[in-house]
Amino acid sequence: MDDDIVRHLQYLEVERRLAARTLAMYGEAFERLRGFAAKQPVELRAVQVHHVHRWAAQLHSQGLAPRSIAIQLSAWRGLYRWLGRSGLVALNPVDGVRAPKAGKPLPKALAVDQAVALADHRAAEANPLLDARDHCIVELLYGCGLRVGELVGLDAAPGPQAAGWLDLADASAHVLGKGSKRRTVPVGQAAIAAARHWLELRAQLARPDEPALFVSTRGTRLTPSQVRSRLKSRALQAGLPTHVHPHMLRHSFATHLLQSSGDLRAVQELLGHANITTTQVYTRLDFGHLSKVYDAAHPRARRK
Incomplete structure (x- = not known):
């Protein structure tokens, strides 16, 4: 390995006190850099911005994820910053070079039958008050697309x-x-019925001066973390094969509504998105649904 890289790794270990795993990751990044420079060929201290741009593009073409490329560039940038402080390079060739923008992952949504099964599930709950409360919570999260x-x-x-x-x-x-x-x-009617039932029982759990609709066993307003915990447990009881959290029900609400109506603007208003570009992610989910239907139903869909 190049002497500059060896000394920089020693600096990171002794003075920066980086963990062994982080040092190993940096070592791999520097080995890539040295390999690129050797193929150019160019000395490490003579690397220019156009070299780094080309190498970042090669990493991308090799299938390295944008986040992984960003880690490589960060390691290289640190190396040249250290060389610059030592007066060994005049400029940092990695400054201004950015990794490709990572695509936003699609939000996870339940299938319609899974969402309905969760909404219809009645827990074998020792406390019927909690069952009524949690049932109402599920109906509102999925039926109205509310944030937690x-x-x-x-x-x-x-x-x-x-x-x-x-x-x-x-x-x-x-x-x-x-x-x-x-x-x-x-x-919706299902959520209204669940809310009416819960409101009939709520006074048995809530403190007299507590205004919150949903309260804990202490009689005070539920917290978001408590809702997440109860929803996770209820989904497991209902036999759902995936971890369910409140925002997943919001995604499910939007996806299923868009699949049925095709009205993106209405979904935007219901979700409370300030910009419709935020809502447009659900059009990708909708296309995924259409692709599955096509693959399952069209005789020309499956090609050998």
């Missing part, structure tokens, strides 16, 4: 200090979303 923060912010009744509340007579939920923006979303 919007859900726990709901009060049992409207009031001057209420962040949000349910209006069962109007079949609507008034929520406070991101950026303190209010919106009103329709509430």
Whole structure:
């Protein structure tokens, strides 16, 4: 290995006190750099910006993920910064070179039958109050596409200090979303029935002065982490084969609604997205659904 690289790794180990695993990762990155320079050929201290651009492109063409390329470039950048402080190079050839932008992963959504199975599941719960509460939570998350923060912010009744509340007579939920923006979303019949049932029992659990719609066994407002824990447990009981969290139900709401209606603008409004480009990710999910239907049904879909 090049002497500059050896000394830099010693610096990282002794002065920066990097962990052995991190040092090994940096060593691999420097070995790649040395290999590229040897093939050029060019001395490490003579590497220029155009060399780094070319090598980053080669890493990308070899199938290295954008995040992995970013790690390589970060290691190389640190090496040349260290060489620059020692007066061994005049410029850092990695400055300004960026890894390819990583594509955003598709949000995970439940299949329709899985979402319905979760909503219909009634837990073998020792406390029927908790079963009624958790059933209502699932119905609102999946039936209205609420964020978990919007859900726990709901009060049992409207009031001057209420962040949000349910209006069962109007079949609507008034929520406070991101950026303190209010919106009103329709509430389906299944969610209304679940809410009515929970409200009949809520007083047995809630403290007299607690305004929250959803309360814990202590009688105080549920926290997002408590909702996540209860939802995870309920999904396991329902036999779902995947980890379920509140935002997955929001994704499922949007995906299933878009599959049925095709109305992207309406889904944007229901989700409370400020920009429709945020909502457009669900069009990719919808295409995935169409692809599965095509592959399963069209006689020309499967090619040998």
